[in-house]
Amino acid sequence: MTYETLLVEQRGRVTLVTLNRPQALNALNSQILADLLAAMAAFDADPSQGCAVITGSEKAFAAGADIKEMQAQGFADMYAHDFFAGWDRFTRTRKPVIAAVSGYALGGGCELAMMCDFILAADSAKFGQPEVKLAVSPGMGGSQRLTRAVGKAKAMEMCLTGRMMDAAEAERAGLVSRVVPAAELVEEAVKTATTIAGMAPLAVLANKEMVNAAFETSLAMGVQFERRLFHALFGTEDQSEGMSAFVEKRAGTWTGK
Ligand code: HXC
Numbered sequence: 001m002t003y004e005t006l007l008v009e010q011r012g013r014v015t016l017v018t019l020n021r022p023q024a025l026n027a028l029n030s031q032i033l034a035d036l037l038a039a040m041a042a043f044d045a046d047p048s049q050g051c052a053v054i055t056g057s058e059k060a061f062a063a064g065a066d067i068k069e070m071q072a073q074g075f076a077d078m079y080a081h082d083f084f085a086g087w088d089r090f091t092r093t094r095k096p097v098i099a100a101v102s103g104y105a106l107g108g109g110c111e112l113a114m115m116c117d118f119i120l121a122a123d124s125a126k127f128g129q130p131e132v133k134l135a136v137s138p139g140m141g142g143s144q145r146l147t148r149a150v151g152k153a154k155a156m157e158m159c160l161t162g163r164m165m166d167a168a169e170a171e172r173a174g175l176v177s178r179v180v181p182a183a184e185l186v187e188e189a190v191k192t193a194t195t196i197a198g199m200a201p202l203a204v205l206a207n208k209e210m211v212n213a214a215f216e217t218s219l220a221m222g223v224q225f226e227r228r229l230f231h232a233l234f235g236t237e238d239q240s241e242g243m244s245a246f247v248e249k250r251a252g253t254w255t256g257k
Helices: 030-045 075-080 086-090 108-115 130-134 142-150 152-161 167-173 182-197 201-213 219-233 237-247
Strands: 006-011 014-019 051-055 060-062 097-101 104-106 118-122 126-128 178-180
Touching: 006 030, 014 030, 014 182, 030 051, 030 086, 051 182, 060 097, 060 108, 086 108, 097 108, 097 182, 104 108, 108 126, 108 142, 118 167, 118 182, 130 152, 142 152, 167 178, 178 182, 201 219, 201 237
Parallel strands: 014 051, 051 097, 060 104, 097 118, 104 126, 118 178
Antiparallel strands: 006 014
């Protein structure tokens, strides 16, 4: 499958998706959204694939939603078409997705990175929600996900001033899981994704689902949800194999059942 705005390749069990609109620093227009949704649907449906990595160029992961596409729109168009609502579908990808961010992740670019399950950053990465400078605001979840990731003080300052956070600050603030040298970013992300894709598939889905539940529920309900999924994993062949393999001091082999 080929896409107008993405390069997609499979590296073993890892789907590597590269945003590819270099002329606009990967600004997220409706074509990128349509392509990404199609690529994620294909990834989710393909049992040979266990984890995805989304990356951009060295200069820009994505410099925002496409300002030129939004410029002429009015409230009626935005509201009637529920502009940006398609991005919610991206977050319903069931298998893990890692954002590998180099360079600018601004506005919608930062929001897309935060929609992924975690962010691996190059030392060149710069995160920001500069929409206020355009007299608008985040519209793809940035005010909510950034606040949950880094807390109110930093999120509020970033949304109100539009200032960028570099990779070191983003790591200190908990926005990214790790920072690696820019030249090693994609290789490191694919390596991490390969580790995840080598785990028992149902356990991976359950782990993702329960961590995400932490953002939607009370602690008691979240713990209950975790426990029930944990119990459910004891109904899988892979649980029996995983524990037997440990006891027998060998590597497990998974059926995904
Ligand atoms: C459309 C964009 C773009 C964007 C860059 N480009 N960002 N086009 N939408 N978000 C285009 C430029 O117009 C230019 O095209 C080309 O990409 C290269 O960009 P330059 O500005 O020339 O590069 P540089 O000088 O290196 O500056 C890089 C930059 C700057 C600092 C990242 O491009 C920038 O500030 N971009 C906008 C960042 C931003 O405000 N993002 C938030 C968008 S709003 P031409 O054709 O001129 O060469 C958003 C959420 C919206 O994401 C939610 C509200 C509804």
